[in-house]
Amino acid sequence: MLDKTRRGLIDGIAPHIASLPESGIIEVINYGRKYDDLIKLWVGEGDQPTPRFICDAAMAALHAGETFYTWQRGIPPLREALGEYVGGLHGVTVDSERIFVTVGGMQAIIQTVQMLIGAGDEAVIPTPVWPNIFHAVHVCGGNPIHVPLDLSETGWRLDLDRFFAACGPRTRFLYINSPGNPSGWVMPREDMIRVRDFARERGLWIVSDEVYSRFYYGDDGAVAPSFLEIMEPDEKLIVVNTFSKCWAMSGWRIGWLVAPPELGQVYENLIQYNTSGVAGFLQQGAVTAITDGAPFAAETIARSRVGHELVCRRLREFPRLRFAKPQGAFYLLFAVDGEPDARALAMRMIDEAHVGLAPGTAFGAGGEGYLRLCYATSESLLNEAIDRLATILR
Amino acid sequence: MLDKTRRGLIDGIAPHIASLPESGIIEVINYGRKYDDLIKLWVGEGDQPTPRFICDAAMAALHAGETFYTWQRGIPPLREALGEYVGGLHGVTVDSERIFVTVGGMQAIIQTVQMLIGAGDEAVIPTPVWPNIFHAVHVCGGNPIHVPLDLSETGWRLDLDRFFAACGPRTRFLYINSPGNPSGWVMPREDMIRVRDFARERGLWIVSDEVYSRFYYGDDGAVAPSFLEIMEPDEKLIVVNTFSKCWAMSGWRIGWLVAPPELGQVYENLIQYNTSGVAGFLQQGAVTAITDGAPFAAETIARSRVGHELVCRRLREFPRLRFAKPQGAFYLLFAVDGEPDARALAMRMIDEAHVGLAPGTAFGAGGEGYLRLCYATSESLLNEAIDRLATILR
Numbered sequence: 103m104l105d106k107t108r109r110g111l112i113d114g115i116a117p118h119i120a121s122l123p124e125s126g127i128i129e130v131i132n133y134g135r136k137y138d139d140l141i142k143l144w145v146g147e148g149d150q151p152t153p154r155f156i157c158d159a160a161m162a163a164l165h166a167g168e169t170f171y172t173w174q175r176g177i178p179p180l181r182e183a184l185g186e187y188v189g190g191l192h193g194v195t196v197d198s199e200r201i202f203v204t205v206g207g208m209q210a211i212i213q214t215v216q217m218l219i220g221a222g223d224e225a226v227i228p229t230p231v232w233p234n235i236f237h238a239v240h241v242c243g244g245n246p247i248h249v250p251l252d253l254s255e256t257g258w259r260l261d262l263d264r265f266f267a268a269c270g271p272r273t274r275f276l277y278i279n280s281p282g283n284p285s286g287w288v289m290p291r292e293d294m295i296r297v298r299d300f301a302r303e304r305g306l307w308i309v310s311d312e313v314y315s316r317f318y319y320g321d322d323g324a325v326a327p328s329f330l331e332i333m334e335p336d337e338k339l340i341v342v343n344t345f346s347k348c349w350a351m352s353g354w355r356i357g358w359l360v361a362p363p364e365l366g367q368v369y370e371n372l373i374q375y376n377t378s379g380v381a382g383f384l385q386q387g388a389v390t391a392i393t394d395g396a397p398f399a400a401e402t403i404a405r406s407r408v409g410h411e412l413v414c415r416r417l418r419e420f421p422r423l424r425f426a427k428p429q430g431a432f433y434l435l436f437a438v439d440g441e442p443d444a445r446a447l448a449m450r451m452i453d454e455a456h457v458g459l460a461p462g463t464a465f466g467a468g469g470e471g472y473l474r475l476c477y478a479t480s481e482s483l484l485n486e487a488i489d490r491l492a493t494i495l496r
Numbered sequence: 497m498l499d500k501t502r503r504g505l506i507d508g509i510a511p512h513i514a515s516l517p518e519s520g521i522i523e524v525i526n527y528g529r530k531y532d533d534l535i536k537l538w539v540g541e542g543d544q545p546t547p548r549f550i551c552d553a554a555m556a557a558l559h560a561g562e563t564f565y566t567w568q569r570g571i572p573p574l575r576e577a578l579g580e581y582v583g584g585l586h587g588v589t590v591d592s593e594r595i596f597v598t599v600g601g602m603q604a605i606i607q608t609v610q611m612l613i614g615a616g617d618e619a620v621i622p623t624p625v626w627p628n629i630f631h632a633v634h635v636c637g638g639n640p641i642h643v644p645l646d647l648s649e650t651g652w653r654l655d656l657d658r659f660f661a662a663c664g665p666r667t668r669f670l671y672i673n674s675p676g677n678p679s680g681w682v683m684p685r686e687d688m689i690r691v692r693d694f695a696r697e698r699g700l701w702i703v704s705d706e707v708y709s710r711f712y713y714g715d716d717g718a719v720a721p722s723f724l725e726i727m728e729p730d731e732k733l734i735v736v737n738t739f740s741k742c743w744a745m746s747g748w749r750i751g752w753l754v755a756p757p758e759l760g761q762v763y764e765n766l767i768q769y770n771t772s773g774v775a776g777f778l779q780q781g782a783v784t785a786i787t788d789g790a791p792f793a794a795e796t797i798a799r800s801r802v803g804h805e806l807v808c809r810r811l812r813e814f815p816r817l818r819f820a821k822p823q824g825a826f827y828l829l830f831a832v833d834g835e836p837d838a839r840a841l842a843m844r845m846i847d848e849a850h851v852g853l854a855p856g857t858a859f860g861a862g863g864e865g866y867l868r869l870c871y872a873t874s875e876s877l878l879n880e881a882i883d884r885l886a887t888i889l890r
Contacts, residue, residue, distance in 0.1 A: 111730065111758045111759065112759075112762070114612075114699065114701065114732055115612055115762065116610070116612060116613055116614045117614070119611045119765075119766070120762070122765045122766075125765070125769075128568065128764070151561030151562075151564070153559075157558045157559065157563075161555045161558065165551065169545045170541055170746055170747045203661055204748070205771045207769055208769070212770055216510070216513060219510055220511070220512065220615065221637055234768065237765070237768075237769045241769050241770070242768075243614060243615055265809055268853050336505065339507065350563065351563065352563070352565050353564045353565055353566060353776050353777070355771060355772065364505045364506065365509075368506070371517070371519070371631070372516075372635065373519060374604055374631075375519075375602070375628050376603065376773065377600060377602055377603055378602045379749065380749070381748050381749050382747050383747070384775070481694075491658055
């Protein structure tokens, strides 16, 4: 009787929500909660807490009583600071009117999906990719179309012909996450131009997730190529970003997006009806992250470079491992010959080595058989994790 | 050419999002930003910042480094504290497994709407009501059905036969906001029982927005009737609430919902794919609000009682005004004879009296011609506002 009632509850919700899978990352995190000494390399954050000067700025605002409802698009000083910051990063002008502050990059993504698709519409997405992206499309009643990247000798690459061929009459936007989580893939500038031209021709939107643009290991600059550099402010381009990675603020839940100024009222409405904005006193901390946080961000990026070299060097010692040296972001995605079930292998690593990695199955088509390791952390922790994993990987 | 491009941008988004209206409340707030000396009675918050002891708890957690990703359903101590608090308020048992912490009551609402409706489904809602509720239904591609309350000598009331008659084959849930914003209407317990029985018979969900349950001016107790008192934990009931009102935390964006435990994984997924949770250090402040904040909440509620009496007494002096004494919440909704255009009147009040009220047109069917005044603030401010408005209201 009870079971019937309970089943009835799930039957009573929208089918596209009832069928939403648990994040494959959260699943292993919950599985691993029983071990206190676990080395956690499964999510996209390091072992550094937010630096004190950023916390202090938020606390000063909290003490000053900035605890009321605030600007839906973000407080003006933060929008100003972000416009200058983003523009400076890519050598373009970004007016603060184009900036919208959101509850993390996640809200920036789902609000954009809400805006672009209706039930049954499609988004075309190179995968493997952070699963929250395609699940956000599911939440909004749309269909994400996965286009797997290929792993070659020189790294992950996207076959653009295959990518364009995946676009049909219901396609509303192309989602490009470059540098890519979990693959470390970086879309070359010449491919971005081809994607832009295709999108222009078809009238499609480009949603560019540039969360990892400063975690870039290419020769040609300190920042990965951005669609902001090759498109105009009034084109169909939305760029998503976050405070989580450069300033160790993942737990703050503050992100932003860059959009055409014409969409100002649309995003204001979406923010109002989704979250009613980001806490004003937290935004003051974010202002300080931008204005005073350049040295900290540089250190964070340097740590990732060290982790990148360390992990690639040490994992090369295991002949069963197959991976490409990442061009960007701060993850290594690797397969282990003879271990086709990545989810089971991740569980075994938790139980036997007390090391938490994310199974590639979480990341959509093309991720099967892979594991993702986040190397945005200290050398000692990375070395210890690889030591612990050696028995399993050998 | 540019205009064509710009129009093209709006045409390029989902039609149900392009047609979303601006919140009629935000519209007047933005209109009034030009005046520094404005008395703001247009949103649901008072003039008190968050008390220091709550801020201190969040700051201690921030200093202690709780700045990483956290539990999607809410940190365990907060879920425990909320289960006990909600249970104690209504004399029932609420297991912490039923509690989910959200980015404000707003996210609690929209995640619930996402869960319950697909494109074209309907929610039936007594109005006038906080516009974000029906706009959340629009964002999810659904249709909100407004059922206007009636203003009688004894107060606002809902004609249940009319309410039930509005439910059709596409209806998925009934949204009850009691005590009601902006009307001050409180659904009597006997009506709740009829709504429950109707919902059971039809297999409908009840979404009960009990944000104002402690702001209750009835004779029969300190807390308004709750659906938690008359329904079982495994029934189709979702209760929405927030930290904003009792503890002066509107700017923090922390709310919660009470749901059947069977929906745990569904809400975990929705939280993950919408916001990825609420900042852990802010949740520590919320724990302290619950555990040490009872005296502050009691003061806040007492202030509203004073405001309630003051505003009703003083506005009775204006014969052109028509209103019922609110039974709950902390708003007075009044009409002014000879002033059918509430939006224009609200603008005039901003320009001529430097007082900000919300136009009833913002709140859906039945709100036309009314203005909403929030009296959850100090006596001196309320007296000053009414003095300023006297010329217009006389």
